[in-house]
Amino acid sequence: MNRRGRVSSGTAVVFLHGSYGQSKTLLQNATEWYCVSNISAGKQEGCVYCPKGWKHFQEKCYYLSADKMSWPESVQNCTGMMGSQLVVINSKEEQEFLFNLAKEVSTKAFETKFYIGLAASESGQWQWVDQTPYNKAATFWKPGEPNLLFAEKCAAIHVKGKRDPNTYSNWNNVLCFTSCYRICELTVKYV
Template sequence: MAVEIMNRRGSVSPGTAAPAEERSCSWMKPWVFLVSALAIKTAFVTIYLVIFLHGSYGQYKTLLQNATEWCCVPSVSAGKKEGWMCCPKGWKRFQKSCYYISDYKMSWAESVQNCTGMGSHLVVINSKAEQEFLFNLAKGVFTNDYETKYYIGLSAYKNGQWQWVDQTPYKKADTFWKPGEPNLLFAERCAAIHVKGNTDPNTYSNWNNILCFTSCYRICELAVKFV
């Protein structure tokens, strides 16, 4: 008669079936692990969404704005290379400044905030050479508009006196107003470069004062980064 023999540890002899409880525990172990992993993952996702939706969106947006690619060219002085001059990718460099021309329109106040958000400011024009560069840059932008205006960082927005956004002193002799401008100063207190398509005459005296809530393109400026 075959007799089932148990060893001292309570296990069955070889060739006999394992108890039902032992088979059940072995079968459940992988599923317990998967369920635990899924619960941990769900918890992390939930925490992330809560943080993202309650206050971190602004930080995330700022991070995206600051994650900028830079384009660099050699910085040469007296025939010797002295490092690199860098501008954000997509910006145009002239002398020691970088310039960005927008592809959508805003009011003057919104334009100020937009440029500031990119670590720059609405352009401040200090010389005829800079004005010529910006005018040619603006003319080279293709639009379907009969005329196009680009906000610059000059306004009489607060006290009726023309002021640059970076507090550069306003000198009428160093300005480039169109003939007859500025006018209607009681209402039109913001300045813009005024371009009539690519056929605009080759004149650089093209500033126009306009209503500050007018939707215009804008030109932002920041200093070249030396590395």
């Protein structure tokens, strides 16, 4: 580890402590992991790590893709990136963070779409990719959404440019084969 708090090499190796005091080796296909100070009750307790190019918020690292894929391809792509998943949004604070992050990278297109880990089953029941229970009261759908549930079974955050004010009302259901960007999430690594 160098003085900037990052681990560098062709493959990053970080030693972590397991739940039974055993050391585990995290071997990932990433060139750099960055240290983010872990401050608890006003004292620094070491670092949490996110891969290079990922953004840290609370206990997660987030990756916003630069390319577009369908929803099933996005699920597979996120899972293949260090065991991450399409993002599961659990709070208003997380929604606000992700929406503002998406606004920073939004394209010049009228609307930029980012897949999240929410899709409807054949019966029309919404389901998160990690099986977190779907709570309609804790969602951020655009007014009138979700609609056309017989066809549009995958959810995405929609951003209308860098000045879009719709922080808490921007989810839309889309056709799952639509090419969209994606947001992957990964739990931070502690050292």
